[in-house]
Amino acid sequence: MRINSTVLLTLVLLFLMLGAGSVSAFLGFTFGSSALKGVTTPDGRPTSKFASSKTNPQSGAVAFLKEEDILKVVKSRIDGKTKAAKSDETNEDDEDINGKKQKPEEKPPQVVEEKLQPGFPVAAENEGVTLSVQSARYSGGDLLLKVKMQNKGADSVRFLYSFLDVTDDKGRTLSASTEGLPADLPANGPAFTGTVSIPTALLDDVKKISLALTDYPDQKLKLEVSNIPVGR
Template identity: 85%
Template sequence: MKINSTVLLTLILLFLMLGAGSVSAFLGFDLGSSALKGVTTPDGRPTSKFAATKTNSSQSGSVTFLKEEDILKTVKARIDGKSKAAKSDKQNEDDEEITSKKQKPEEKPKEVVEEKLQPGFPVSAESEGVTMAVQSARYSGGDLLLKVKMENKGKDSVRFLYSFLDVTDDKGRTLSASTEGLPTDLPANGPAFTGTVSIPTALLDDVKKVSLSLTDYPDQKLKLEVTNVPVDK
């Protein structure tokens, strides 16, 4: 009985080992089949490889090379197009400028407005073709401003130093004065020059007329005396 139990136990163990091995083999086969799904045997035929390569190349897109003549033609066309566009813009600008000039009214020359002289003016003096004239008198900023015009119609130029200008009132008193804009040199047959002689108002409280006296420097060949210039306030 003891021997039979041992044999029976051995058979049971052997049966269990065979069953476990069968189950392991089945599971391994099943896992391997699942892993190899979708895997095909590579085609060893050279013609098939060439056809597949050609198909893949055509699908990925072929590279084409442009001819040099075509490139030059394209570049020239673009340059010509830009040149024509620039000429067109320039022409448009010129047309707009011409149109604006036509639309803009022509400016008429300004008329020369003659100076309106005050009563009693001008007061002038002439010597050796040189003229000095007081055109007007007005008070401004605490000074009497005498507008003086000088002109030389003689043959020789004349020089003046205005520090030698004598200004006196109607009572014979000497008045201090300053000049501005009067020329140092008067050219022969030259244009007229205009300047200002300024006299402080404080010196003219009871003065109605003033006189100016000027001689050339250094020759003192001529003497300009403008007398009785009215300066009433």
Template identity: 80%
Template sequence: MKLNSTVLLTLILLTLMLGAGSVSAFWGFTLGSSALKGVTTPDGRPTSKFTTSKSSNSQAGSLVLLREEEILKIVKARIEGKTKAAKSEKLDEDEEETNNQQKPQEKPSEVAEEKPQKGFPVTAENKGVTFAVQSARYSGGDLLLRVKMQNKGADSVRFLYSFLDVTDDKGRTLSASTEGLPAELPANGPTFSGTVSIPTALLDDVSKISLSLTDYPAQELKLEVSNIPVEK
């Protein structure tokens, strides 16, 4: 009796296990099927490749190809257009250059001549050589005498400006320096300009000064410019 009950219990357990396994298998199959819905395998058939190639060829065939004549016309038109533009630019440049040439060249503005000062110019002349003091002004601690020289004689004349004598109205010798004056005046030459500078400290009580210059080395020509007003 006891043995029969054990066999019956074992059969019941086996039945339950088989049932549970069947239910689990069915449930897993159902879940897997639902998960794989819409998933397809790649098409490895050769016919599909030909189909794709045909479709791409049909798309390429939709492009409109120009004929050779039309292409040549377009290229020719562009070349002619560029040529005309280049010719137009060239004509504009030539016209502008012609207009510039026709216009009178503007001369650089020359430095305005100083207005004549009272008592100037003070001039000395000897054997066709002219020595003229055009003006006098104070600047930067110096008295600046603007000087012009010209040789209208037949022979050139040389000068050494260390021989330039400067004296005041009291007979005192003053130191001076020159700038821009030529070492030689050519015969029948142009006018040369320069500056004679005298320190202001030497002119506190001076109203007039005199300049004396001889040629070098002969010292046969003497230029004396006297009574140059230098009052401040």
């Protein structure tokens, strides 16, 4: 009796396990089917891919050009650039020709003689050495005398311009400075031009001035230029 009860209990447990497994399997299938509704598997067949590419031309497939078409395009572009370059060269040549035709002939510059002020030049000469005042003008608070010196004698002459005496028409001595005048005048040399500057403040009511210069160090040669008009 004990054996029969054991077998019976075993069978009951087996049936319960089978029933529970069946129920769980059914529930799992039901839930899985409901969760996979609307989900489809991808089409992995190669034939279907080729068919879809043929039916859909806008799918992004690369279209290859023929070699003949590429060569034609390149040749046409080269011909176009060559024609454009030739036309540019032709235009440049035409511009050069027109420029040469329109360019007037250059004339040699004309030598304009310096227009002298009334009463100028005022000059003095001694033993072939000449001292002349070419013009007088006021600028920047100074009276500027344009002076020209030349030595046509046989011997060179040296000057020290700190010995230059400047006096007005009332006999007063005026301070002056020189610029551009040479220290040595060579024999039979060219003319040299410089400037003698006198402060304007010293020339109130002065109409004329005089310059006196001697050579250095012998002081044998004396140049005196008198009555230089400086009135304003």
